[in-house]
Every structure is written in structure tokens, then in C-alpha cells.
Amino acid sequence: MEAAAVGHEHHHGPPVAHRSSRVEAPTLGMLLFIISEVMIFGAFFTAYFFIRVVSHNAWPAPHTSVPEATTGVNTAILLSSSLTIHWALSSIRRGNRFGLKAGMISTFVLGSAFLGIQVNEYIHLGWAPQDSAQATVFYALTGLHGCHVFIGLCLLAIVTIRSFRGHYSPEHHQGMEVPGIYWHFVDIMWIIVYTTVYVL
């Protein structure tokens, strides 16, 4: 009991309670989170697969269209936001606080622009989720991703505020790593959604 409390490198016997002895806790947490996200997106993509491939339904549904070009620009905006958050993190690792703040502001603005354009697209599509199975799965997939973007924007807002308050330093900026990883994950998911729903 005491041996376990002394320190991981000194103890012998059973591993520390509630902690893996093989995988670092932050890595394990992120891995489990990503796995759960893959499951939920996987379920939605399964529905898309059954509607489009198994049932051979036309895509998009007859007399409808998807704004591929506009959303292509939106995709570039989201990809740019991943560049800017990477810039922000690279900056703080080198002690560049201006780069950190500019990067975070840019990321938040670009991410908000993406979501705003997506909402605008919903308003002007001309067809509703209940109009067809194709429409339902379109709104479901893009909407699920939009929810993830919204959550990401909440995380980015917190990081941006903390950046301006001087909470981060080259030695201590772990609180930025997870939102950064999450934002890149959101980007990867959008590439998959955009490619399958809009392009192919």
C-alpha cells in the first residue's frame, strides 16, 4: 500500500489503483474518446451506406443538389483553422505569445465562419431532413459534425481567453494540447464527410 503511494518508479507489486500500468492516462483517455467518436460517426455512415449503396438510391435524391463548390470553400476554411491552431501551439512552444494569441483568434474566427456558412447552407438548400432518406442522412451526418464543431468552438473560446490572460508558457501549455488534437480530429472527420456526402 505504501509502496504504491511513494512513486510509480519506486513501487513494486500491483499497479497504482485506477490507472493503467501500460498506457499513459492522457493517451488512454484520448484513445477511448476517439474510439467512441468513431463508433457514433460509424453508425451514421452505416446508415448512409445502406441508403446509397445497398438500396441503390440516387445520390443526391432526385430534384435536389448539394452545394459542392461552396462547401469546398468551407472545407478550405476549416483546414486553414487547423493550420492556425498549429501555429498557435508552435508559437507558445517557442515562447511567442503574439503568435499564440493571433493563432487562437484566427482559429476561432475561421471555425465560427465554417459553422455560420454551414447554417446558411441549411437555410438555402431548399429541402428538409424529412423529405427523403437521402436528405435525412445528409442532415444527420453534417449536423453531427456541426455539433462537434460547436463543442470545439467552446473549447477554443476557453483556450483563447486563457491565452490572453497569460496562462500558457513554453513549459506549461498542456491545456492547449487536447483542444488542438480535438480540433484536428474534427477536421479529419469533415474531410471524410465532405468527400462521401458532397464529392463522391
Add this chain to the structure above:
Amino acid sequence: MAFNPLRNESDAFRVLAWFVAVVAVIVAIVLIVRAVA
């Protein structure tokens, strides 16, 4: 530090960059094959 995109944002960014490149190539191939066929 070992490559770990789940722990390190730089590694995650590298995974994103590679993913975008690979998907772009795949989509380009599919669109070309569709255009030719």
C-alpha cells in the same frame, strides 16, 4: 518523445496533413476513373 497523435498536437497535425493528401489522391483517382468510364 515517441510519435503519439493522441498526446501531442504536432503529431496529430502531421496525421491530418497526411490524411488530407491521401484522401485527395484517392478522390482524384476515383473522379478520373468516373470521367473516363
